[in-house]
Amino acid sequence: MTGHALDALARLGFSRRDFLKSSGVLIVSFAAADVAAAVGSVQGRGQAPGQFGTRASHVDPAQLDSWIAIAADGTVTAYTGKCEFGQGILTAQTQLIAEELSVPIDRVKMIMCDTDVCPDQGTTSGSQSTPTNFNERNLAQAGATARHALLGLAAERLVVPVDQLAVADGVVTATSDRSKRVTYGDLVAGKKLHVKMDPASPRKTPGDWTVLGKPVPRLDMTAMATGVFEFVHNVRVPGMLHGAVVRPPDVGATLVSVDESSVRGMPGVVKVVVKKNFVGVVADKPWQAMQAAAKLNATWTPGVGLPNQRDFYDYLRKQPARDAYVVKAAGVDETLAKAATVVKATYFHPYQMHGSMGASCAVADVQGDKATIWSPTQSAYPTRSGAAMVLGIPVDNIRVVYVRGSGCYGINGADTVSYDAALLSQAVGKPVKVQLSRKDEMAWENYGFAYVIDERAGLDATGGIVAWDHEAWFPSRGGRPGYNQPGNIVTGVLTGFEPAPFAPRSAAEPAGQFNNGSNAAPSYVAGRVGGRAGGAGTITSERALTHTIASPFFTGPLRSPSRLQNTFAHECFMDEVAARVKVDPVAYRLRHLSDPRLKEILSAAAKAAHWDARPSPKPNISRTGIAVGRGIACVLYEGDNGYVAMVADVEVDQATGKVTARRFVVAQDCGPISNPDGMRNQIEGGALQGLSRALGEEVTWDDRKVTSVDWRTYHSLPLGFAVPAIESVLINRSDGEAMGAGETAITIVAAAVGNAIFDATGARIREVPFTPERIKAGLAARRL
Amino acid sequence: MSAISLTVNGRAHRVDVDPATPLLYVLSDDLALRGPKFGCGLGQCGACTVIVRGRAIRSCVTPVSTMAGADVTTLEGLGTPEKPHPIQKAFIDEQAAQCGFCLNGVILTAKAFLDANPKAGDAEIQQALSGVLCRCFTHTRMLKAIQQYARERNL
Numbered sequence: 010m011t012g013h014a015l016d017a018l019a020r021l022g023f024s025r026r027d028f029l030k031s032s033g034v035l036i037v038s039f040a041a042a043d044v045a046a047a048v049g050s051v052q053g054r055g056q057a058p059g060q061f062g063t064r065a066s067h068v069d070p071a072q073l074d075s076w077i078a079i080a081a082d083g084t085v086t087a088y089t090g091k092c093e094f095g096q097g098i099l100t101a102q103t104q105l106i107a108e109e110l111s112v113p114i115d116r117v118k119m120i121m122c123d124t125d126v127c128p129d130q131g132t133t134s135g136s137q138s139t140p141t142n143f144n145e146r147n148l149a150q151a152g153a154t155a156r157h158a159l160l161g162l163a164a165e166r167l168v169v170p171v172d173q174l175a176v177a178d179g180v181v182t183a184t185s186d187r188s189k190r191v192t193y194g195d196l197v198a199g200k201k202l203h204v205k206m207d208p209a210s211p212r213k214t215p216g217d218w219t220v221l222g223k224p225v226p227r228l229d230m231t232a233m234a235t236g237v238f239e240f241v242h243n244v245r246v247p248g249m250l251h252g253a254v255v256r257p258p259d260v261g262a263t264l265v266s267v268d269e270s271s272v273r274g275m276p277g278v279v280k281v282v283v284k285k286n287f288v289g290v291v292a293d294k295p296w297q298a299m300q301a302a303a304k305l306n307a308t309w310t311p312g313v314g315l316p317n318q319r320d321f322y323d324y325l326r327k328q329p330a331r332d333a334y335v336v337k338a339a340g341v342d343e344t345l346a347k348a349a350t351v352v353k354a355t356y357f358h359p360y361q362m363h364g365s366m367g368a369s370c371a372v373a374d375v376q377g378d379k380a381t382i383w384s385p386t387q388s389a390y391p392t393r394s395g396a397a398m399v400l401g402i403p404v405d406n407i408r409v410v411y412v413r414g415s416g417c418y419g420i421n422g423a424d425t426v427s428y429d430a431a432l433l434s435q436a437v438g439k440p441v442k443v444q445l446s447r448k449d450e451m452a453w454e455n456y457g458f459a460y461v462i463d464e465r466a467g468l469d470a471t472g473g474i475v476a477w478d479h480e481a482w483f484p485s486r487g488g489r490p491g492y493n494q495p496g497n498i499v500t501g502v503l504t505g506f507e508p509a510p511f512a513p514r515s516a517a518e519p520a521g522q523f524n525n526g527s528n529a530a531p532s533y534v535a536g537r538v539g540g541r542a543g544g545a546g547t548i549t550s551e552r553a554l555t556h557t558i559a560s561p562f563f564t565g566p567l568r569s570p571s572r573l574q575n576t577f578a579h580e581c582f583m584d585e586v587a588a589r590v591k592v593d594p595v596a597y598r599l600r601h602l603s604d605p606r607l608k609e610i611l612s613a614a615a616k617a618a619h620w621d622a623r624p625s626p627k628p629n630i631s632r633t634g635i636a637v638g639r640g641i642a643c644v645l646y647e648g649d650n651g652y653v654a655m656v657a658d659v660e661v662d663q664a665t666g667k668v669t670a671r672r673f674v675v676a677q678d679c680g681p682i683s684n685p686d687g688m689r690n691q692i693e694g695g696a697l698q699g700l701s702r703a704l705g706e707e708v709t710w711d712d713r714k715v716t717s718v719d720w721r722t723y724h725s726l727p728l729g730f731a732v733p734a735i736e737s738v739l740i741n742r743s744d745g746e747a748m749g750a751g752e753t754a755i756t757i758v759a760a761a762v763g764n765a766i767f768d769a770t771g772a773r774i775r776e777v778p779f780t781p782e783r784i785k786a787g788l789a790a791r792r793l
Numbered sequence: 794m795s796a797i798s799l800t801v802n803g804r805a806h807r808v809d810v811d812p813a814t815p816l817l818y819v820l821s822d823d824l825a826l827r828g829p830k831f832g833c834g835l836g837q838c839g840a841c842t843v844i845v846r847g848r849a850i851r852s853c854v855t856p857v858s859t860m861a862g863a864d865v866t867t868l869e870g871l872g873t874p875e876k877p878h879p880i881q882k883a884f885i886d887e888q889a890a891q892c893g894f895c896l897n898g899v900i901l902t903a904k905a906f907l908d909a910n911p912k913a914g915d916a917e918i919q920q921a922l923s924g925v926l927c928r929c930f931t932h933t934r935m936l937k938a939i940q941q942y943a944r945e946r947n948l
Binding site for chain 2: 094095096097226227229230231232233234235236237238239240242243245251276294295296297299364365366367368370413414415416417418444446447686690693694695696697698700701719720721725726727728729730731732735
């Protein structure tokens with residue numbers, strides 16, 4: 010690197026060490042021109058979004074150097090913008106690089122989401138990591154480009170044409186003369202590879218895979234099981250102090266005053282920090298900080314008041330709304346008016362929370378106008394931008410280093426605690442670790458959306474569906490902060506930023522192409538938009554209208570956001586219609602599907618579960634005792650990102666209303682499988698997390714504040730509950746595009762369980778969670 | 794502040810802290826151990842579990858003053874990455890984790906229970922885990938791992 014380049018980087022707050030991790034690392038190197046370009050783009054940040062919806066970054070994703078470095082000893086370092094938080098992507102991405110470069114897994118080191126050295130891939134979310142990095146772009150392309158480049162170098166070195174070279178274990182060998190060989194380390198030593206990412210570099214084909222596609226054990230498993238794995242909670246920085254925050258007592262309350270004398274003299278207390286409505290305490294030790302935060306006497310205005318939870322679903326329908334059509338065929342009302350039968354039903358889904366196992370934690374070191382934040386955020390670069398706004402220092406001076414936190418499932422307190430730590434560190438000029446309390450986490454996180462959904466179907470004389478009309482209302486406030494909206498999460502709002510503005514508006518006609526990213530349209534409609542049918546089904550008289558309402562609470566993407574709630578309604582409703590016409594629910598679904606892969610996965614689940622083809626509910630239901638039944642549900646997740654179907658076998662204790670799942674059979678097709686054991690783990694976890702959400706989880710509140718603030722008041726199924734057997738059927742479509750596998754199974758659990766409850770008892774429960782009280786009410790109201 | 798002596802994973806320590814400080818803070822902050830974790834601070838989830846006198850206790854609600862002279866075992870006190878304890882090995886064999894944050898509570902609670910109740914059946918094991926959470930819901934694999942350990946320890 011030139012002196013000019015180093016100077017330029019130094020001005021941005023980067024050190025030479027950051028880029029030249031050790032001698033002999035060649036690929037991470039920036040020509041002066043690159044640095045000049047980087048400086049330009051850094052200064053011009055805030056311009057048009059890049060390929061991941063990201064901003065121009067100093068780490069240029071078009072350069073191979075940004076993704077892969079090979080050291081003189083042959084070890085490979087890969088830099089990714091997609092992070093591991095329990096879903097297995099550390100291992101899978103390592104497999105990908107090991108495969109494409111033909112090196113052993115243990116020679117690959119993965120650096121995840123360090124904004125100094127990793128490309129900006131936006132947020133790790135939406136089951137998009139595998140589609141993003143395992144198809145023909147980004148990390149996969151980097152692996153292929155590197156292999157191609159290394160083979161080119163080897164051809165020169167060995168004077169052998171590329172097509173007569175083979176690679177194994179990072180050694181390139183001439184196939185005709187095995188004495189002609191050279192290692193990757195030798196090839197790159199002393200040279201600089203300035204290679205552009207090359208879409209023409211060939212990927213290995215799945216038939217040649219030896220590492221990718223295999224059930225490679227999790228690389229982090231042993232460290233986790235033996236207690237040596239470093240979570241962000243374990244990060245220690247010399248001179249580090251500890252902080253705790255004091256959140257408002259009520260939603261919307263603002264700070265009147267803080268009586269610092271209330272904590273004066275408490276041992277270890279260093280400083281009370283107030284910035285607008287943000288209040289925190291810094292102390293020498295974590296327990297001291299927690300104690301001081303609990304004792305600090307702060308006066309707040311009364312909150313804004315909350316709508317009554319009992320009437321909340323009705324309230325949603327009456328609010329000003331931002332409306333959107335996902336699909337809107339002409340003449341839906343006329344088709345419904347002429348239909349032989351019209352079936353209607355309304356479904357209810359509560360706010361639910363991510364409820365991470367560990368309350369969130371982050372460490373920040375803010376010194377003057379420079380900062381380093383060790384953060385469990387799923388959005389390293391966006392968090393860097395948001396922190397810059399909250400701190401009022403240049404974004405280029407901030408480094409966000411991803412360190413794993415507790416499993417997240419969307420957006421927990423990880424982003425907000427990163428701001429908290431940064432603010433407290435800024436106030437004391439020393440590194441500060443902030444550990445949120447359980448209540449801090451649960452009362453203020455960005456909840457998964459509540460939903461009320463009307464479904465309506467028109468049937469013809471043969472019992473087939475000729476029109477489907479879906480209308481949904483859901484409350485939204487804030488969300489992921491992105492690059493410029495720190496007010497989308499609580500600490501941003503407390504420090505004076507606003508959430509993304511909410512403006513009611515009427516719905517425009519759907520334009521462009523069918524986009525079913527939130528699964529607002531059921532799988533059974535044709536999805537005709539712009540003259541093309543993009544749906545998975547056959548129903549052409551189709552309408553899906555959504556109303557977004559201003560939420561009193563922060564909301565955000567909880568695992569399978571909106572997709573789960575919409576699919577709960579669609580798949581229960583499909584079952585209701587099938588029951589109305591007395592047709593087997595699998596056969597009835599198949600009759601309205603056109604997508605062959607969705608049909609195949611539905612049939613695969615039914616077959617594996619030895620599905621007893623008959624209408625629901627089952628014949629001769631007894632009104633007492635334990636009732637047993639089965640239900641099915643399926644979905645094409647996000648309209649294009651994973652096929653899944655599930656059969657649920659449940660028992661319902663008709664005396665107590667308690668529902669017990671006995672067996673789940675899950676069939677899944679997400680294209681080529683990177684790691685089948687990892688996929689099974691995701692299916693199992695998704696299925697049971699979905700069950701917990703279906704049976705017990707619900708955010709509750711009174712007239713001023715959230716009241717589900719711990720594990721007594723928010724009900725998660727513990728290790729000790731009667732866990733159903735889970736059978737996974739994986740369809741490995743190695744010739745297809747890679748799709749997401751993290752949010753598929755969870756999307757259909759509530760529907761499959763609800764359908765099984767109906768099959769067992771004849772009672773249709775249309776409101777999640779399926780608490781014993783609701784089950785008993787449904788049983789009392791059923792007509793057998 | 795007062796000086797308190799306790800033994801953790803076989804090593805004697807003397808810490809000078811507020812005696813009301815929960816044991817968890819001493820372990821994770823003063824002694825820099827990574828096994829016990831802050832999950833809820835309320836004794837509701839199990840993430841902070843340690844074993845004392847053969848019993849799994851919740852270190853987040855246990856004042857360190859009550860631990861004077863006690864022998865505390867944490868997750869890293871069972872085995873090492875090179876030589877994991879059989880129950881840790883069972884979890885590794887079953888790949889029984891996602892984010893891994895709950896593993897401490899699951900493993901230590903199960904171990905303490907099986908040590909005291911070596912002939913416990915699956916239903917009793919599950920009952921013993923009724924106060925332990927895993928929010929990634931890796932339940933299936935964890936229960937398999939615990940059952941594997943239960944079988945092996947009785948061989």
